[in-house]
Amino acid sequence: MSYRVCFVCTGNICRSPMAESVFRARVEEAGLDGVVEVDSAGTGGWHEGDGADSRTVAVLEAGGYGSGHTARRFRAAWFSRLDLVIALDSGHLRDLRRLAPTPEDADKVRLLRSYDPAVGDDPDVPDPYYGRLNDFEACLEMVEAASHGLLAAVQRELEGRAA
Template sequence: MTYRVCFVCTGNICRSPMAESVFRARVEEAGLADLVEVDSAGTGGWHEGEGADPRAAAVLEDNGYALDHTARQFQPSWFSRLDLVVALDAGHLRALRRPTEQDAAKVRLLRSYDPAAGDDLDVPDPYYGARDGFDECLEMVERASAGLLAAVREEVEGRAA
């Protein structure tokens, strides 16, 4: 049975596609690609149908990550097919926790999987800044991905048992 993870940011052109690309690479490296499905969406539909922000795409490419992305808006009906919804900041977390209590239990902040993150669990939005903000975003995503992979692996292995 496939375990489904969806990363969510504001417009689905910067942070969530970056998280999707990084985590997909980690899943593939771990040999879990047949068991874990990874995608992303935005809380709003402002960029629906567009590709990732060119700066996000460049940072991913420069760091060896593949990206094939078309922005879309998260739909509450998706909760029924998702196992984990990963928000990139507290605003996304609040927006996603509106549905049922059962659905809200599926939503976590990405940086909650990074033990070194401290109290600030937001991945800052790099959209209005320069390239270095995208580099910083990638670093945060990469650091949190190890803990997220461990949690997902545990869930997947628990299902198989």
């Protein structure tokens, strides 16, 4: 049985595809690519069917990550098949918890940077869409920093299931 993680940002063209790509690489490095499924979506459907933002693609490729992606909107019905829903900022966290059909589903929603022990006072990954390439690079650094802690949490969860 797979463990399913879905990253969610606003339009699913910048932050969440970046997080999806980085986390998928961490999962593969850990030898869990047959066990952990990684996906992403947006809270809105403005970009459904589009690829990732070109700056996201550039930053991912420069970092050695895959960049194939098609944007889509997160649906409440998905909660039943997901183990973890990772919000990229506090607004997404609030929106997703409101969308959750049950309290148990709402408990599946976490902030990405809550897995970064060095997060500081601002737990959000800021939206780089209206920024410059260096904003996308900063976003990638935040995503990478949190991905290690997220992977450790998922590994603990998988160990708990096996016990």
